[in-house]
Amino acid sequence: MAGEEGRHAGSGALTEGQAERMLAGMNDVIRAGEEARKLRAEVIKLLVGLGWTQERIAELADMSQPAVSKQVTKYRGESDRLPPLRLHLGQTDLPWLEGRLWGLAEAVSEALDGDARCTRHVEAVDRGRKRFTPQSVDELRRLVEEDLRRRQAELPGGCRKAYDEISRSLDVPARSGADAASGADAGPPSVRRAVAREIQRDHLEGRC
Template identity: 65%
Template sequence: MAGEEDVQNPAALTEEQAGRMLAEMNEVIRAGEEMRQLRAEMIKVLVGLGWTQEKIARLTDMSQPAVSKQVAKYRSADPLPPMRLSLDQHDTPWLEGRLWGLAEEISENFHDTARCTRHVNAIARGRKRFTPRHVDELRRLLEEDLLLHRADMPGSYRDAYDEISRALDVPSPAPSTATAPASVRRALAHRLQRDRLRAAE
């Protein structure tokens, strides 16, 4: 029978193998959908900063009509107030983005031995979210990496981690005035943190 042949044939694909393959595909699809949504939110931010449609289309690798459609939608809504791009901000998504940027930088520079690499890859694939538990886990891994690679790591890495960690442990008493979605603020802080670390090397 067909079912019995599948069990007996060592070359047959098992249900477990197929399940793992499809689960991995679903992760990539989910991550792609989240990235598309994040890109749309970023376009809204860039429109608020006064960027031209031509520049946005070039940087996002989108067609001009597609960008025009999104720009028209955002311009018909209430404009966002100007966004601060200073690293010295203390809302949780911003700090999480900085932590993520630091982790990626360490992972790239010490890939074979960095404890945080698997976590960083899981974030990229959408397998880990910025929940309090996952953020605590990432902090623990970064602390291990900072100790493990202390002799070969720029001091700016430890300085950045200490600053981020203190801010996460002692939230700012001032209420957050952030208007952009948390995912956008994380992405911006992530990029700015990586650029700051590279400039300090």
């Protein structure tokens, strides 16, 4: 197979390996786009439940008002039944902790101008190439911890404290049923991760 690819490369033709990599990359982009659209729909549902106007949602989402109106109509009954989303940082359900770790890793990567050990992992998550699994969360924790150990002096204040809080909570073998239930009741995991990510970043940047 390697010889076949080499012969095609020498002849100026596109090799099977090159085509495979191109298509795989396109699939990643398409998959990430589909997931982002689903997440946007869930966030719109959340904002409707919080009483945001269609005009404001359309402006922030860069959508037409008819498109927002269609989603608002679709979700109005569901959002009325959702409990209020809790926004305090110290929640301990798993999606919330994953979102906090994601936001922390992004802040570390940006502070180190993309030269952090966690940068490639963060970029893969942002582009939909990595999902949140026990293995990927452990890997991201390890990379962030290494960045903190090697380059803490270059990072924003609060990064070590945030990491320690997140790690302690992730290390609890079995979070209480109440925590898990409250997280599940407050919305889909993808939304909780996205909200926790933003709140964690705001705390690190002093906006909260």
